[in-house]
Each structure stands twice: as C-alpha cells, then as structure tokens.
Amino acid sequence: MINRKTNEAFGVEITELFINQSSARIKKIHNYVSNIINGKDEKRYADKEDIENLPVAKIYVKNRYNQYDKVTDAVKLPIVTIEKYIDKIKKIIKTKSDKNYRNKCEKVELFINDTEEFFYDKDVITMNKFVCNNDLVDQVKNSIFSTVYILTKYNKQDVIITVGKVNLIDTDKYEVIAKSK
Numbered sequence: 001m002i003n004r005k006t007n008e009a010f011g012v013e014i015t016e017l018f019i020n021q022s023s024a025r026i027k028k029i030h031n032y033v034s035n036i037i038n039g040k041d042e043k044r045y046a047d048k049e050d051i052e053n054l055p056v057a058k059i060y061v062k063n064r065y066n067q068y069d070k071v072t073d074a075v076k077l078p079i080v081t082i083e084k085y086i087d088k089i090k091k092i093i094k095t096k097s098d099k100n101y102r103n104k105c106e107k108v109e110l111f112i113n114d115t116e117e118f119f120y121d122k123d124v125i126t127m128n129k130f131v132c133n134n135d136l137v138d139q140v141k142n143s144i145f146s147t148v149y150i151l152t153k154y155n156k157q158d159v160i161i162t163v164g165k166v167n168l169i170d171t172d173k174y175e176v177i178a179k180s181k
Contacts, residue, residue, distance in 0.1 A: 011105035
C-alpha cells in the first residue's frame with residue numbers, strides 16, 4: 001500500500017501457520033485422512049515423514065456397562081505444546097523477516113493465519129504465557145515487522161493477537177497497490 005499524502009510504502013505479509021508439513025497436508029489435501037486410514041500400505045501417505053507424524057490408531061470408548069468398545073480407526077495427531085507453538089511463530093517471523101522488505105517499504109506488518117487454531121480451547125493462563133513470552137516479543141523487536149498479528153480462535157471465538165506495538169491503519173490514507181493471487 002502507498003500512503004497518499006507522503007507516498008511512503010506500507011507492506012503487509014500474510015502467511016499461514018502449520019505446526020509441521022504433515023499438518024499442512026492434513027488440512028490441504030482433500031480426503032487425506034480417509035486415504036491414510038483406508039490405505040493398505042505406506043503409499044497411502046503423501047510424504048515419508050507422515051508415516052511417523054500421522055499414525056493410524058484405534059479409538060475405544062467405554063459403553064454404559066463400563067466396557068471398552070472399538071469405535072473406529074483414526075489418524076493420531078501430535079500434541080502441540082505452547083513451547084512448540086511459540087517456536088513455530090518465532091521461526092515464521094525470522095523466515096519472513098529475512099525477505100528484507102525494508103528495501104521497498106517504510107513499514108511492514110505480518111499477519112499469521114493460525115490454521116492450527118491453537119488457542120481454541122485454551123485457558124487464559126496459556127494465552128498469557130504466549131502474549132507475555134519475552135523471546136517472542138524480542139523476536140518481533142529484532143525483525144523488520146512493527147507488529148505481528150495472529151489470526152486464531154480463543155474460547156471458540158475468532159480473535160487477533162498482536163505481538164509488538166499496535167499500529168492502527170488509517171484506510172483513508174492508503175490504497176492497495178498489489179493483490180495476492
């Protein structure tokens with residue numbers, strides 16, 4: 001975007017967060033979970049790392065007689081800890097910061113769409129651990145980004161978490177000069 005009054009460029013980087021490539025394939029490849037569950041050999045996996053990251057497991061639940069019944073096969077997803085999540089966000093900030101937008105823009109903001117919806121059912125303590133994480137705040141301070149915006153869900157609601165100083169965009173002063181494909 002360009003500021004109409006000062007002619008300064010304002011950059012926006014938009015990206016998606018997947019905890020790993022296996023998670024990306026689960027979300028992006030149509031019927032991938034069904035293919036993994038119903039496939040007969042290792043060819044059911046799109047990538048070798050998925051064999052370890054996405055194993056098939058049997059799900060059992062107790063019935064009313066307190067006995068276990070097999071319900072179905074399922075793909076077991078890895079547990080994402082707050083530490084893994086913070087490390088992934090820091091890695092994204094570093095990778096995107098290395099693109100060096102400063103040559104073209106006075107100011108750059110980073111928007112991360114959290115496809116993992118990490119905070120969906122988390123408590124306020126977990127949210128505070130994230131927002132107050134000094135390493136994460138330092139990563140933003142040492143990057144080219146003024147602010148990092150994380151689009152996610154918290155308490156089953158859509159939210160935007162900001163890390164860094166919050167800057168409001170006056171849309172009357174900017175016009176879009178590039179659109180993503």
